[in-house]
Amino acid sequence: MTYCVALLLKEGLVMLSDTRTNAGVDHIATFSKMHVVEVPGERVLCLLAAGNLAVTQSVVHLVTKGPSGKGASGKAAAKAKTLYTVPTMFQAAELVGTAVGEVFREHGETMRAQNVNFEVSVLLGGQIKGREPSLFEIYAAGNFIEATEDTPFLQIGEHKYGKPILDRAARYDIGIADAVKLVLVSMDSTLRSNVTVGLPIDLFLYRRDALKTDLRRRITEDDRYFRQLREHWSAALRDAYRALPRPDWMG
Amino acid sequence: MTYCVALLLKEGLVMLSDTRTNAGVDHIATFSKMHVVEVPGERVLCLLAAGNLAVTQSVVHLVTKGPSGKGASGKAAAKAKTLYTVPTMFQAAELVGTAVGEVFREHGETMRAQNVNFEVSVLLGGQIKGREPSLFEIYAAGNFIEATEDTPFLQIGEHKYGKPILDRAARYDIGIADAVKLVLVSMDSTLRSNVTVGLPIDLFLYRRDALKTDLRRRITEDDRYFRQLREHWSAALRDAYRALPRPDWMG
Numbered sequence: 368m369t370y371c372v373a374l375l376l377k378e379g380l381v382m383l384s385d386t387r388t389n390a391g392v393d394h395i396a397t398f399s400k401m402h403v404v405e406v407p408g409e410r411v412l413c414l415l416a417a418g419n420l421a422v423t424q425s426v427v428h429l430v431t432k433g434p435s436g437k438g439a440s441g442k443a444a445a446k447a448k449t450l451y452t453v454p455t456m457f458q459a460a461e462l463v464g465t466a467v468g469e470v471f472r473e474h475g476e477t478m479r480a481q482n483v484n485f486e487v488s489v490l491l492g493g494q495i496k497g498r499e500p501s502l503f504e505i506y507a508a509g510n511f512i513e514a515t516e517d518t519p520f521l522q523i524g525e526h527k528y529g530k531p532i533l534d535r536a537a538r539y540d541i542g543i544a545d546a547v548k549l550v551l552v553s554m555d556s557t558l559r560s561n562v563t564v565g566l567p568i569d570l571f572l573y574r575r576d577a578l579k580t581d582l583r584r585r586i587t588e589d590d591r592y593f594r595q596l597r598e599h600w601s602a603a604l605r606d607a608y609r610a611l612p613r614p615d616w617m618g
Numbered sequence: 619m620t621y622c623v624a625l626l627l628k629e630g631l632v633m634l635s636d637t638r639t640n641a642g643v644d645h646i647a648t649f650s651k652m653h654v655v656e657v658p659g660e661r662v663l664c665l666l667a668a669g670n671l672a673v674t675q676s677v678v679h680l681v682t683k684g685p686s687g688k689g690a691s692g693k694a695a696a697k698a699k700t701l702y703t704v705p706t707m708f709q710a711a712e713l714v715g716t717a718v719g720e721v722f723r724e725h726g727e728t729m730r731a732q733n734v735n736f737e738v739s740v741l742l743g744g745q746i747k748g749r750e751p752s753l754f755e756i757y758a759a760g761n762f763i764e765a766t767e768d769t770p771f772l773q774i775g776e777h778k779y780g781k782p783i784l785d786r787a788a789r790y791d792i793g794i795a796d797a798v799k800l801v802l803v804s805m806d807s808t809l810r811s812n813v814t815v816g817l818p819i820d821l822f823l824y825r826r827d828a829l830k831t832d833l834r835r836r837i838t839e840d841d842r843y844f845r846q847l848r849e850h851w852s853a854a855l856r857d858a859y860r861a862l863p864r865p866d867w868m869g
Contacts, residue, residue: 527778531807536856548862556782584867592865603858605787611799611850614843616835617823
């Protein structure tokens with residue numbers, strides 16, 4: 368399982384993903400689900416992927432290396448339509464959707480014949496020079512939605528445990544540090560309630576118009592701040608529910 | 619959809635269910651999912667049911683009226699094996715499991731032929747004179763598990779949104795008033811995040827060895843205390859996440 372969450376903010380973007388993949392509970396591994404495409408001063412895109420690992424790796428390969436697989440630099444790359452070359456974030460989302468469709472045409476039928484679900488979903492955030500920062504969720508069908516000021520957060524994978532706090536507190540105009548705390552708390556709830564979502568986690572921060580990554584950080588079990596945040600949050604929740612008034616109809 | 623939650627406590631039992639049923643988003647109705655069987659001084663059992671309404675109503679009918687449907691009183695009732703007559707809570711759980719199996723044999727095949735899932739799960743809590751209070755979850759296969767001091771809460775239906783706070787705070791030895799606040803907070807998170815779980819909600823409280831219901835309350839939108847709790851809780855969560863320290867690695 369996977370949990371990825373992203374927030375579109377007035378100040379920029381915050382994206383977070385776990386790293387656990389599992390094929391059954393006895394086959395667990397660590398794979399980053401975060402892929403950053405960056406041309407400083409020109410574009411920064413961050414892609415988070417959930418689903419069947421073979422599918423998501425194929426999609427990432429297609430959208431970063433192009434159909435010829437010639438890589439992200441050199442002459443062939445300059446011509447290939449990849450996340451390094453598309454002119455807008457909308458077209459970047461379309462490109463991911465098209466790649467999902469290609470992988471489905473290549474492997475979907477065989478997977479179904481073997482009772483393996485074709486599962487993939489992608490969060491794609493970023494900014495390309497001269498355009499607004501934006502954030503998309505691309506589905507297994509290749510279609511997609513865009514985050515808005517009304518609903519600035521998107522989630523993929525095991526999203527339910529971490530959603531209540533986002534429903535209450537995620538807003539377009541909160542500061543980037545508050546947004547970081549928010550996605551970490553949302554991840555913490557998911558980590559606690561589902562063992563197939565696991566540490567370490569990858570964090571990506573982007574500040575509007577910077578056109579370079581602000582921060583990428585792998586947060587491990589040893590991260591002092593995250594450990595502290597988890598303890599604080601647990602204590603705060605327990606205190607908060609205890610501090611609620613007693614029901615007046617209980618007598 | 620449905621959300622039901624129950625806690626086994628040193629002091630007794632707290633059980634809570636919503637009342638929304640839906641067959642598609644344009645066919646929504648209110649049905650209580652809580653059924654109480656009470657013989658004061660002798661036994662109190664509370665059953666919460668989730669799943670296909672036709673299935674759960676059949677199960678409740680079978681375990682309260684018996685296979686002959688002769689009702690909960692009179693000569694026939696005294697002989698029938700129902701929740702009014704079984705000698706232990708374990709046998710009560712078995713009875714519910716058997717009833718689920720009977721309904722499956724009666725309707726399961728036809729339902730499958732019509733692409734309707736046979737979905738049912740039941741929480742059954744209570745106490746019978748001379749025995750300990752206990753709490754069970756019965757699955758669609760008719761088998762069941764029992765809550766223990768280690769894991770004193772059980773949930774059925776749309777359980778994920780309301781689980782993080784239970785994972786953190788539900789313990790066998792908390793007081794009954796704290797337990798009430800806890801299940802209400804858990805329900806609140808579910809109500810906020812899933813529109814197919816809806817008010818009013820039904821609350822059942824039982825105090826160990828009382829052998830009569832302590833409190834049954836239908837909580838509607840007009841319930842002043844629940845409205846206040848929801849506001850307090852939202853505010854407390856927002857305050858708690860804002861009060862978390864800023865990540866030291868953010869600079």
